[in-house]
Amino acid sequence: MKKIKLLFLGGILSNFLIGQTPVSLNGSLSVQGNQIVNKNNTVVSFAGPSLFWSNTWWGGEDYYTKEVVSWVKSDWNATIIRASMGVEANGGYISDTTNKARVKVVVDEAINQGMYVIIDWHSHHAEDYKTQAIEFFKEMANTYGDYDNVIYEIYNEPLQISWSNVIKPYAEDVIEAIREIDSDNLIIVGTPTWSQDVDVASNDPITGYDNIAYTLHFYAGTHTQNLRDKAITALNNGIALMVTEWGAVNANGDGAVDETETNLWMDFLCDNNLTHCNWALNDKNEGASALVQGASTTGGWSQSDLTTSGNLVKDIVVNWCGGLATNQGEIQNNAINIVAYPNPLQENLTINLNSNNDSETLTITDTFGRVVWKHEKKNQSQLQINTSYLQAGTYFLEVANGIEIRTIKLIKK
Numbered sequence: 001m002k003k004i005k006l007l008f009l010g011g012i013l014s015n016f017l018i019g020q021t022p023v024s025l026n027g028s029l030s031v032q033g034n035q036i037v038n039k040n041n042t043v044v045s046f047a048g049p050s051l052f053w054s055n056t057w058w059g060g061e062d063y064y065t066k067e068v069v070s071w072v073k074s075d076w077n078a079t080i081i082r083a084s085m086g087v088e089a090n091g092g093y094i095s096d097t098t099n100k101a102r103v104k105v106v107v108d109e110a111i112n113q114g115m116y117v118i119i120d121w122h123s124h125h126a127e128d129y130k131t132q133a134i135e136f137f138k139e140m141a142n143t144y145g146d147y148d149n150v151i152y153e154i155y156n157e158p159l160q161i162s163w164s165n166v167i168k169p170y171a172e173d174v175i176e177a178i179r180e181i182d183s184d185n186l187i188i189v190g191t192p193t194w195s196q197d198v199d200v201a202s203n204d205p206i207t208g209y210d211n212i213a214y215t216l217h218f219y220a221g222t223h224t225q226n227l228r229d230k231a232i233t234a235l236n237n238g239i240a241l242m243v244t245e246w247g248a249v250n251a252n253g254d255g256a257v258d259e260t261e262t263n264l265w266m267d268f269l270c271d272n273n274l275t276h277c278n279w280a281l282n283d284k285n286e287g288a289s290a291l292v293q294g295a296s297t298t299g300g301w302s303q304s305d306l307t308t309s310g311n312l313v314k315d316i317v318v319n320w321c322g323g324l325a326t327n328q329g330e331i332q333n334n335a336i337n338i339v340a341y342p343n344p345l346q347e348n349l350t351i352n353l354n355s356n357n358d359s360e361t362l363t364i365t366d367t368f369g370r371v372v373w374k375h376e377k378k379n380q381s382q383l384q385i386n387t388s389y390l391q392a393g394t395y396f397l398e399v400a401n402g403i404e405i406r407t408i409k410l411i412k413k
């Protein structure tokens with residue numbers, strides 16, 4: 001009887017029963033071209049909540065508990081969580097280092113649960129606290145650099161300041177310090193205008209380091225297609241993005257949930273394999289909060305403990321990208337899974353083909369629809385093409401398996 005009941009208990013529990021977690025399935029994450037891939041070079045995206053500012057006496061710090069982390073893993077099917085360590089504001093890390101202990105509670109439990117976890121330097125003026133950022137991230141890298149779970153986010157939301165003259169030099173110094181200790185874990189870099197100007201960063205990307213991605217933030221009540229267009233520009237320029245924070249409400253964190261625009265964004269994130277964390281797992285009386293005021297700080301929340309936003313977000317996370325989360329690291333039957341890099345093209349284009357299909361047809365066409373390259377995949381997992389014969393312009397790599405077609409836009413400069 002017991003056995004039969006267990007069969008009805010969904011993917012997450014069966015994964016748990018056989019000892020699999022998001023991190024055991026996917027291992028270390030890395031950046032290939034404009035995509036984030038797992039240990040098998042498969043494109044992946046993860047979904048979960050972001051905790052609120054950790055600042056002392058702000059209220060959000062109460063939810064930095066191991067019970068909350070384990071609850072969102074088991075009840076929300078969250079594969080990632082973000083710890084947002086307040087820096088310069090009242091009660092933040094600069095004046096109160098107990099914030100670091102709060103972050104470590106979350107990171108330690110995420111590692112225990114096999115989830116990915118973002119250590120976020122939650123600041124709007126990080127360039128003014130670079131010395132402290134370097135000291136903090138060196139400690140985090142020494143403590144956690146060997147864990148595949150950990151992602152460093154070194155600048156939450158820069159204001160309207162220069163990418164090339166302020167943010168990029170700050171980021172390079174912090175990255176250098178982290179990379180002296182931890183050579184590989186993902187590092188996410190904030191972009192100008194509250195992490196919206198990813199297109200600006202993509203015109204002058206950080207070079208010389210592996211596994212660097214860039215922050216895109218949006219609030220669905222405020223930001224619409226023109227911000228998605230900026231993200232497309234950045235992806236086409238070849239940088240990888242991560243949505244470390246987004247809201248279903250207005251950019252000030254308040255207002256009503258915009259479900260229509262949220263769904264447009266979620267389709268966009270799923271289509272482009274963008275990992276995301278929702279702002280915020282907190283009970284403050286504002287639209288973005290996932291929890292109603294006074295909700296338990298040890299999880300166990302029912303539907304009535306979640307706000308309108310919280311219920312929508314939980315539904316998104318549980319079902320992320322068609323159930324992708326529960327299958328992360330396993331390749332779904334017949335689904336095309338492809339990554340092509342570098343993009344924009346250099347001499348050689350590498351194409352990783354990760355699906356279970358024995359045969360797939362690959363073509364590259366120009367903007368007139370003329371086929372400039374064609375290949376039949378036969379049990380290959382990786383191809384390399386010399387593209388030096390292509391003239392500058394836009395091309396489309398299409399992969400078809402008889403059931404679905406995937407298209408990737410390629411740029412030759």
Ligand code: MG
Nearest residue numbers: 145182184185
């Ligand atoms: Mg490492």
